Amino acid sequence: MITWFSRLSLLWKILLSTSVAVTALFGFTGEIVLQHITRTMSDSLNEEVRASLEAYTSYWNSRAERLSAVSRLLSTLPAVRAAFSTGDRATIQDTAGEMWSKISDAMAIFLVTDPAGKVIASLGGVTPLSQKNMDVVRLAESRFPQQSSGFFLQDGELYHISVTPVYVDSTEGQALLNVLVAGYHVDALVAQRLQEATGGSSEFLFLTPGRVIASTLNPRATNTVVTSLAQGRPADRVNDGVVEYAHLDAPLLDIMGNQVGQLSILRSFEAARQRLSSLYKDIVALWLVAVSAGFAMTYLLARRIVEPVEQLDRAAAEVARQNYAIEVEVRSEDEMGRLARTFNNMCASIRQAREDLIQQERISTIGRLSASIVHDLRNPLAAIYGGAEMLVDRDLPQGHVKRLAANIYHASRRIQDLLQDLLDVSRAKSRAPEICRLREVASAACDALTTAAAAQNVSLHLAIPPEIELPLERSRMERAFLNLISNSLEAMPEGGEVRISAAVEDGSVLVEVADNGPGIAPEIRSKLFQPFVSAGKRNGLGLGLALSRQTVVDHGGEMWVDSQAGEGARFCFRLPGASVAAALIR
Incomplete structure (x- = not known):
């Protein structure tokens, strides 16, 4: 079955084959490169998320360490100990407040409680914690005299605190006098500062069971991400409906090591997708340029290769029309040049053989035609010869003479008709x-x-x-x-x-x-x-x-x-x- 491809010229077959091969090769290579780049970008984002977690850990630990250091310092100051020993709330409030204002962060919370967790003094701003008993103090008592730090959930609010016991010397040894509770309220401002401290390229969500404590995302995106997390989507990817993020969770532990919430760190794929889209466009443009250039170069090279073949094709068509005088110009010494030279030699051999054959056919035709004419003339000539011989040598009756004359006449007419037929055939003539x-x-x-x-x-x-x-x-x-x-x-x-x-x-x-x-x-x-x-x-x-x-x-x-x-x-x-x-x- 002859297909459309078989009807194309050799030049177009070379061009199409080369174009398809280049396109397939470039497309396959481009696909491999894009997949590799996508994997690399995804791995890079995951690494950035882990780096953001490490930055968060370092940042948060430094804040906790600073609070712990301040608390330890306050607990060792003689003036603070003396004020705490009086048991007077106002004295404790004034003394602790004066020392706190000199060495602490204005955003921090500072509470002084008795060993049972009852708040004696509250510094660093008004907080709901100052109106309640601190149950966390009783939980940390098992670790006294060591400091304890962790997250603390109270009335739907999340805090990061450090619990420091204050001891005094007594006749029975060291006695627990008061407890210092210092910390930070985890809110949107804290999340924003955490984002800025880690480079600003990651998003943070502080989550507790059933509630979002703080988020650097807008409310719509926050709700979509929380819903996606609640539905059990893959751990390394999450979507806010518009942007896809690389996702990593870190537990929020209280002072006893129990989880009270989680911190979700998100890294947007948007910048990576934009870079990938730009790279894809560059690859497509490069592919178009490469294919166009390859097509043009292939056309020029194929044209030079196919031109001798086209000359041979035209020459072969002339030979089919019995034009054996055609010759092909020999332009190179490669296979095509040798083929052209062989073709010319073949045409020369055909011309010589044709001339020899024509000469032999002429000689043979003359001989055969002569023999045929001799054969066809033999019988009527024999009749004429025999009749004439009898008329000359014998004295025949009148009737016999007439019969011999009639035979001679008919024989001569047959010879005349035969010669006329041969003449008409040779001249391609016919009678009416x-x-x-x-x-x-x-x-x-x-x-x-x-x-x-x-x-x-x-x-x-x-x-x-x-x-x-x-x-x-x-x-x-x-x-x-x-x-x-x-x-x-x-x-x-x-x-x-x-x-x-x-x-x-x-x-x-x-x-x-x-x-x-x-x-x-x-x-x-x-x-x-x-x-x-x-x-x-x-x-x-x-x-x-x-x-x-x-x-x-x-x-x-x-x-x-x-x-x-x-x-x-x-x-x-x-x-x-x-x-x-x-x-x-x-």
Whole structure:
């Protein structure tokens, strides 16, 4: 099956194949590069999230350490201890407040409680913690005299605190005098400061069960992220409906190591996606430029490669038109150059062989034609020679003389007709047709061969209706019948039967000349009507059938043979003409 690709020129096949290969290779390579870059960016974001967690841990630990250091310092100051020993709330408030204002952060919370957790003094601003008992003090008591720090959840608010016991010397050893509780309230401002302290590229969410404590995202994004986290999405990715983030959680532990909430650190993929999109556009642009440049270069190179092939193709077409004088210019010494040189040598060999063949055919044709003419002239010349010899050497009766003169006359007419036929064939001329009765034409041929047929014990049967008439060149058509009957006689030297019949079919005449001889050999059946083709004949060189077929063709008809080996031969030919039907009507 011929596909559309096979119908393309060689140049376009090279261009399309190269373009497809370059496109596929570039696309495959680009896909691998993009996947690698995407993985690298994703890993980089995850690393940045982990780095943000480490920065948060470092930042938060430094705040906690600063509070713990301040608390320890206050707990060791003599003035503070002395004020705490008085047990007077105002004295404790004033003394602790004075020292706190000098060494602490204004954003911090500072409480003084008794060992049971009851708040004695509150510094660093008004806080709901100052109105309540601090249960966390009782929880931290198990770790006294060591400091304890952690997150503390109270009435839906989250704090990061440090609990520091204050001891005094007594007769029974050190006694717990008061407890210092210092810390920070975790709110949006704290989250904002944490974001700024870690570079500002990460988002932070402080979450407790069922509540968002603080977030650096807008409320819509915060609600979407919290919902996504609650639905159990993959741990490393989260989406706020617009932006996708790399996600990492860190637990928020109280002073006893129990989790009271979690910190979610988010790193946006948006910047990475923009970089990836820009890179994708650059790769596509580079691909277009590379494909265009590759296409142009391939076209130029393929054009130089294909041009010699096109020249050979045109030259081969000229050779197919029998123009063997064509030559191809040899432009290189590579395979194409050697092929062009071989093609030129082949054409030169064909020209030489053709000239030699024409010369041999001319010589052979002259010899065969001469032999054929000699053969065809031998019988009438023999009749003329024999009759003339009898007239010269013998004194014959008047009737016998007339019969010999008539034979000489008919023989000379046959020679004249034969020579005229050969001349007409050589000059491609034909005589004007005349209305003839087909039976009379065939009968004349049979009469000329009656003696030869009787000598071979061959019977001739003429079965042509006498009323069939059509325009014919009488002498040529008679010669055609004569050749066909002669061939049958030569094929049956031991006797047989020849039947000549005709019938009208659709305004034309179908003529058959059949015998019951040995038939035609299969090896010559396909070329039977070619000149000088014969088999099993004692005389003649095979011009009879060729001339007979040409006669039928010149009359607008056709001739063919129907024969099987051992079953006789049947030559058929059809002659058209409207006068056939008119003759039947008359």
